[in-house]
Amino acid sequence: MNPRSITEQYASKHGKIYWLLHDSSVIAWRNLLRFKRNPEVLFFDVVQPIIFILLFAYVFGGAIDVGDSSYRSFLIPGIFVQTIAFAGASAAIGLNADMNSGIIDRFKSLPMNTTGVLLGQNLADLVRSVITLFIMSLTGFAIGWRISGGFTNAVIGYLLLLAFGFSMAWIGSTIGLSVSSPQVASTAGFAWLFPLTFLSNAFVPTETLPTWLRFFAEWNPITSIVAAARYLFGYPMEVAPDAPFSLQHPIITTIIWLVVITAIFMPLAAKKFRKATSR
Amino acid sequence: MSIAIQANNLVKKYGEVIALDGLSLEVEQGTVFGLLGPNGAGKTTAVRVLTTLLSPDSGTAIVDGVDVLKDPVHAREIMGLSGQNASVDENLTGIENLIMLGRLFRLPKKEAIIRANDLLERFNLNDAAKRIVKTYSGGMRRRLDLAASLIAKPNILFLDEPTTGLDPRSRLMMWEVIQNLVNEGTTVLLTTQYLEEADQLAKKIAVIDKGKVIAQGSADELKTQVGGERIEVVVSLSQSQAAAQALQSMSSGKVVVEGDHVQVPVSGGGVKVVEAVRALDIAKIEIKEIQLRRPTLDDVFLSLTGHHAEEIKVEEDIAPKKGRR
Numbered sequence: 368m369n370p371r372s373i374t375e376q377y378a379s380k381h382g383k384i385y386w387l388l389h390d391s392s393v394i395a396w397r398n399l400l401r402f403k404r405n406p407e408v409l410f411f412d413v414v415q416p417i418i419f420i421l422l423f424a425y426v427f428g429g430a431i432d433v434g435d436s437s438y439r440s441f442l443i444p445g446i447f448v449q450t451i452a453f454a455g456a457s458a459a460i461g462l463n464a465d466m467n468s469g470i471i472d473r474f475k476s477l478p479m480n481t482t483g484v485l486l487g488q489n490l491a492d493l494v495r496s497v498i499t500l501f502i503m504s505l506t507g508f509a510i511g512w513r514i515s516g517g518f519t520n521a522v523i524g525y526l527l528l529l530a531f532g533f534s535m536a537w538i539g540s541t542i543g544l545s546v547s548s549p550q551v552a553s554t555a556g557f558a559w560l561f562p563l564t565f566l567s568n569a570f571v572p573t574e575t576l577p578t579w580l581r582f583f584a585e586w587n588p589i590t591s592i593v594a595a596a597r598y599l600f601g602y603p604m605e606v607a608p609d610a611p612f613s614l615q616h617p618i619i620t621t622i623i624w625l626v627v628i629t630a631i632f633m634p635l636a637a638k639k640f641r642k643a644t645s646r
Numbered sequence: 647m648s649i650a651i652q653a654n655n656l657v658k659k660y661g662e663v664i665a666l667d668g669l670s671l672e673v674e675q676g677t678v679f680g681l682l683g684p685n686g687a688g689k690t691t692a693v694r695v696l697t698t699l700l701s702p703d704s705g706t707a708i709v710d711g712v713d714v715l716k717d718p719v720h721a722r723e724i725m726g727l728s729g730q731n732a733s734v735d736e737n738l739t740g741i742e743n744l745i746m747l748g749r750l751f752r753l754p755k756k757e758a759i760i761r762a763n764d765l766l767e768r769f770n771l772n773d774a775a776k777r778i779v780k781t782y783s784g785g786m787r788r789r790l791d792l793a794a795s796l797i798a799k800p801n802i803l804f805l806d807e808p809t810t811g812l813d814p815r816s817r818l819m820m821w822e823v824i825q826n827l828v829n830e831g832t833t834v835l836l837t838t839q840y841l842e843e844a845d846q847l848a849k850k851i852a853v854i855d856k857g858k859v860i861a862q863g864s865a866d867e868l869k870t871q872v873g874g875e876r877i878e879v880v881v882s883l884s885q886s887q888a889a890a891q892a893l894q895s896m897s898s899g900k901v902v903v904e905g906d907h908v909q910v911p912v913s914g915g916g917v918k919v920v921e922a923v924r925a926l927d928i929a930k931i932e933i934k935e936i937q938l939r940r941p942t943l944d945d946v947f948l949s950l951t952g953h954h955a956e957e958i959k960v961e962e963d964i965a966p967k968k969g970r971r
Contacts, residue, residue: 371710371724372798373761377752378723386752393749401737404778473733473794476697478722479750 374478387486390479394487398461399494411457412495416503419446424510427570441604443507444524444596445569448589450499451528452560455535457492458485459543459556466643467549482637489536496532500525516601524599527621531592534625537632544639568604569593573614585611588624595621650675650802650833651696656705658691658857665691666702667857673835673850675801678828680848681837682947688857689837690730693806696835697727710802710833723752725802726795730810734779734790740766741775744794751798758797765793769823785816792823803827805836809843821846841944853950860950869941871949874898877910877922880935892929896921906934 370376381389402408423442462485465471474484504512514521542559543552566580567573567589576584584590594617597604606614613620651673658666665688673679681689694700696707698718707714714721734743741762748758766775769789774782779790788808795803808824809817824847828834838844844851845865853861853868861868881889883906890901890908896918899911912918919938926933 371802372751372800373757374723374752374798374800377754390750393746397735397738397742397746400742401735404737468736469729469731469733470735471733472699472727472729472731473747474750475699476722476725476727476733477747477750478719478752 378478383480387480387483390483391486391490394484395490395494396487398488398491402491402495408495412499413502416446416450416499417506419450420503420506420510423570439507439510439512440600440602441597442570443503443512444600444602445567445593447500447503447528447596448531448593449564449569450503451496451532452535452564452589453557454492454496454499454532455539456553456556456560457495458488458536458539459546459552460549461488461492462540462543462640463546463549463552466544471643481640485540485633485636485640489533489540492536493529493533496529500528514600516599520599520601524596527592527595527599527618530625531588531621534628534632537629537636540636541632541639544636544643563587564589567593572604586613588621588628590614591617591620591624593617648675649673650710651679651835652706652708653692653696654706656692656695656702656707658688658695658700658702664857666695666705669705669854669857669859671852671859671862673833675833676828676831677849678824678834678836678847680844680851681835681854682839682841682844682851683837683854684839684947687854689839689854690806691857692854693727693729693804693835693837697725697804698722699727723798724800725804726798726800727804728788728792728795728806728808730806734787734794736780737778739776739778740771740782740790743779743790744797747794748797753797761797765796769793770819783816785812785819788812788816788820789823792820796827801831801833803832803834805834807837807839809838809840817843841942841947853947855951861946868946871946874911874913875915875918875938875940877912877919878935878937878939879908879910879922879926879933880906881908881926881931881933882906885931888929889926889931892925892931893922896925912938 378386402412420443423446424439427438427442465474465484465488474481516524538559539556542555546552546555566576566584567587568584569589573581573584573590591613594604594614598617604614649672651671653669653671656666656669657664667688669688669692671679671681681692683689691700695702695705696709696714698714698721701715709721710724712721712724735746738746744762744765745758748761749755751758753761763772763775766772769792771786771789771793774786779787782790792805792808795805805824809820812820821843824834824836834847836843836847848865850862850864851868852859861871863871877893879889879893886903886906886908890903893908893910894901896912897910898913901911902909910922916938919936923933923936
């Protein structure tokens with residue numbers, strides 16, 4: 368029998384996983400093209416990280432006392448984490464914009480794996496995070512921040528930050544697919560990130576918080592990743608002997624958090640996407 | 647002739663609203679099938695079900711031998727869809743869109759690029775290939791969207807209101823493109839609210855209203871269904887009864903007089919006009935106006951549903967909105 372389309376000829380040549388990765392890479396390429404043409408994205412990815420580093424370092428730098436390590440060393444990993452976490456909102460906004468345009472019907476009518484739309488979006492965001500981290504590191508370097516934990520640790524630190532961004536993106540994706548308009552997506556995409564990043568050790572030591580907030584802050588995944596990053600970049604925080612597991616073992620806690628978050632929100636977002644239709 | 651698209655008793659409800667109420671249709675391979683109806687009649691819902699975008703509550707759909715409901719992924723491999731809203735990425739250029747979609751249609755990179763260029767040329771878009779789609783006119787977007795649906799060279803094509811919102815020139819261009827596709831052997835199911843469009847393109851037309859097929863056949867068959875042709879004569883008011891008498895013998899039905907208008911159902915076409923002129927001349931009745939009228943599809947719609955096709959345009963197309971989330 369003659370093939371009924373070109374697709375029919377090629378589709379059977381590879382397995383499901385191959386096509387998922389293939390589709391994700393095509394969508395990632397498409398999203399990076401979109402970012403390239405969007406000046407707002409340039410601002411978020413390049414200018415904002417620089418502003419954040421300089422702002423926190425010079426405005427708060429003198430005012431906040433964090434004990435024996437200098438505030439800048441304390442601060443920079445915190446800003447890394449905050450900025451990477453905020454990139455999760457990009458998934459919310461991007462996917463919601465797709466949902467509200469005709470393109471979603473196109474994707475759904477294709478023989479592609481539709482999870483590739485989500486994965487592709489998040490892979491593209493990962494590329495942006497790499498750029499953002501690079502720029503922030505350079506800015507930090509310019510104002511005197513140094514990596515002093517060794518090369519391997521630093522590489523692990525950066526990888527952990529990217530993995531963190533990836534898992535945050537799935538929460539962002541779920542939010543973006545749950546709300547009706549891009550405006551709501553942009554608000555809702557950021558709203559949850561503020562309490563989460565500020566109720567952590569990103570900018571202030573958790574010891575200063577009242578007890579009930581302190582418990583939240585100590586088990587906050589942001590706290591774990593910030594503590595892990597500080598350790599890996601060579602500025603470990605002092606940990607009291609009675610501190611909870613999350614502070615004693617920040618790297619393991621972070622990895623557990625990343626796995627749990629991704630395991631919950633990736634299938635949730637994929638399911639929401641399959642159910643959703645445009646308009 | 648084999649059947650390329652077959653829908654059987656499709657039902658889709660949104661709460662109280664019945665979007666599809668047992669819709670059935672059969673499309674012959676290599677022909678254009680027109681799904682005609684006003685907004686809200688269920689046309690888009692029908693296309694969305696047939697193209698796997700929507701699951702019906704009950705019923706079956708087979709496209710080119712593939713069960714759409716049981717094997718949606720395979721179904722997507724063998725059909726093309728061009729929707730009501732041009733479904734292309736506004737932030738990419740024309741060629742980027744086609745390459746992206748080609749790759750998602752499983753084409754290897756090189757082939758996707760070749761195919762994209764071919765299609766841009768075919769649809770007269772090569773000059774705009776490297777422009778961002780945002781800058782395209784409505785007609786260009788529609789052509790790009792149609793090109794996108796043809797990337798994998800599918801045998802079956804679904805076009806949901808392919809010319810809605812287009813200017814007359816773009817519409818004619820689109821008609822030509824569709825005609826060419828059919829000449830090459832593609833089976834096309836298109837929806838339209840333009841009676842003229844179905845008349846022009848479709849070999850067979852199904853008129854749908856409230857989610858159901860209310861009449862089916864060729865354009866001519868549908869027109870015959872409302873009484874075939876008629877001659878309309880305008881004479882002076884005092885002579886209209888006399889005219890009716892003079893024309894009764896040549897009529898194929900009952901002659902109707904409305905003021906100075908006399909309507910004479912006939913069969914036989916232009917010859918009958920000559921006959922009518924002679925008969926009136928013999929009876930010494932002066933003709934102010936005479937014409938042979940073939941019923942339009944609007945007449946068909948009116949006689950089938952009791953309302954004009956356009957009258958209920960304001961009704962919203964409920965289906966897609968409620969489908970969200």
